[in-house]
Amino acid sequence: MMSVATALAIGFTVNFPEEPETALHDIREIGPHVLFAPPRIWEGLNSTVQVKIMDTTPLKRFLYQRLMTVGYKTADLRLEHGRVPLLWRALYLVADLLLFRALKDRLGLLHLRSGTTGGAALGPDVFRFFHAMGVRLKQIYGQTEISGISCIHPTTRSSSTRWASRSPDRGAHQPERRDPLAQPVGIRRLLQEEQATREALSDGWLHSGDAGYWRRMASSS
Numbered sequence: 001m002m003s004v005a006t007a008l009a010i011g012f013t014v015n016f017p018e019e020p021e022t023a024l025h026d027i028r029e030i031g032p033h034v035l036f037a038p039p040r041i042w043e044g045l046n047s048t049v050q051v052k053i054m055d056t057t058p059l060k061r062f063l064y065q066r067l068m069t070v071g072y073k074t075a076d077l078r079l080e081h082g083r084v085p086l087l088w089r090a091l092y093l094v095a096d097l098l099l100f101r102a103l104k105d106r107l108g109l110l111h112l113r114s115g116t117t118g119g120a121a122l123g124p125d126v127f128r129f130f131h132a133m134g135v136r137l138k139q140i141y142g143q144t145e146i147s148g149i150s151c152i153h154p155t156t157r158s159s160s161t162r163w164a165s166r167s168p169d170r171g172a173h174q175p176e177r178r179d180p181l182a183q184p185v186g187i188r189r190l191l192q193e194e195q196a197t198r199e200a201l202s203d204g205w206l207h208s209g210d211a212g213y214w215r216r217m218a219s220s221s
Helices: 004-010 020-030 039-055 058-081 086-107 124-132 194-200
Strands: 034-036 114-117 137-143 148-152 163-165 178-184 205-215
Touching: 020 039, 020 086, 039 058, 039 086, 039 114, 039 124, 058 086, 058 124, 124 137
Parallel strands: 034 114, 114 137
Antiparallel strands: 137 148, 148 163, 178 205
């Protein structure tokens, strides 16, 4: 769905890594505009940066730490409040010119317009790291049985543990409570699994067994 089906519907070139071991190198070689990857790829990119910073000169390490502080503060303001004060925007512009632009270029993310991850939870530190350097990474939640994505991060005011509902009729229905997620189903039955079908499907809804919290602004954690 995220590669072949989307490419056929919209029309763009799809690239796949040559081997799992070469994925990080391939990303830099391709320089994608859209990147959908599991958490281990994003974690690998983060680890690459941290290892190289540990091996660099003290001056470069000092500059990296100071400028990343600006990035983290700006990302926190944008994610929590949806806006960034003028002072921090000006500081971030300087940090972008001195560090973030070159860093994204080294990772192959300079031209990235949309970065998403799914399949497992991404750690909050990694999520915050990419937002600090200007990569608006989003997490998605979904299942094959519902034909794809159920929830995805909003453009602003999100966090590593909070999603926004894709449509009003998806997910739990009682705010501020922890409830199993039920979603409109996209299948008729589970093959050769009659008992599992009866347990999971009910009145056109799939009961995933997963749970979350619904809060204000129609966001789900």
